[in-house]
Amino acid sequence: MAQIVVVFHSGYGHTQRVAQHVAEGAGASLLAIDAEGELPEGGWDQLAAADAIILGTPTYMAGPSWQFKKFADASSKVWFSRGWQDKLFAGFTNSASLNGDKVLTLAYLQTLASQHGGLWISLGQLPSNHKAATRNDANNLGGSVGLLVQSPSDASAAEIPQGDLDTARLFGQRVAAIAARLAR
Numbered sequence: 335m336a337q338i339v340v341v342f343h344s345g346y347g348h349t350q351r352v353a354q355h356v357a358e359g360a361g362a363s364l365l366a367i368d369a370e371g372e373l374p375e376g377g378w379d380q381l382a383a384a385d386a387i388i389l390g391t392p393t394y395m396a397g398p399s400w401q402f403k404k405f406a407d408a409s410s411k412v413w414f415s416r417g418w419q420d421k422l423f424a425g426f427t428n429s430a431s432l433n434g435d436k437v438l439t440l441a442y443l444q445t446l447a448s449q450h451g452g453l454w455i456s457l458g459q460l461p462s463n464h465k466a467a468t469r470n471d472a473n474n475l476g477g478s479v480g481l482l483v484q485s486p487s488d489a490s491a492a493e494i495p496q497g498d499l500d501t502a503r504l505f506g507q508r509v510a511a512i513a514a515r516l517a518r
Contacts, residue, residue, distance in 0.1 A: 359506025
């Protein structure tokens with residue numbers, strides 16, 4: 335069985351809830367980046383042992399949170415030694431707006447994975463883009479590079495649309511299936 339880690343930062347709890355659903359689908363462990371942009375003790379070792387790393391961050395001002403960026407910048411030591419070469423990567427983001435320039439954050443995550451020599455796993459789900467589609471449908475935001483989630487700014491983490499949470503769980507399952515296939 336492949337070892338999968340979901341490493342994420344969550345400013346208000348929304349991204350953490352999404353990370354939990356992704357991890358549930360993937361059978362992954364959660365690794366939270368704290369309010370100061372730091373991993374807990376043993377976090378870097380956990381990432382080194384992982385077969386797949388799923389990156390998660392809120393989108394703030396068209397990019398990842400500064401805490402996630404601090405973690406990403408600190409990964410340059412791993413980059414230099416090629417410690418994550420050929421690992422599987424995937425990513426997700428959350429913002430208050432339906433668009434919110436989330437695609438820029440996903441592009442950042444995909445580029446970070448590529449800099450590490452990683453292999454990117456896309457969302458792999460068709461969008462729910464028909465007239466009868468609702469926010470309760472999977473991939474109702476039409477993502478493809480990675481998982482997109484929308485949480486209104488005045489909504490609690492408990493109010494994330496069910497379709498986004500279902501998409502998160504399915505995304506985790508996809509990462510786990512690909513990791514298992516490649517581990518053979």
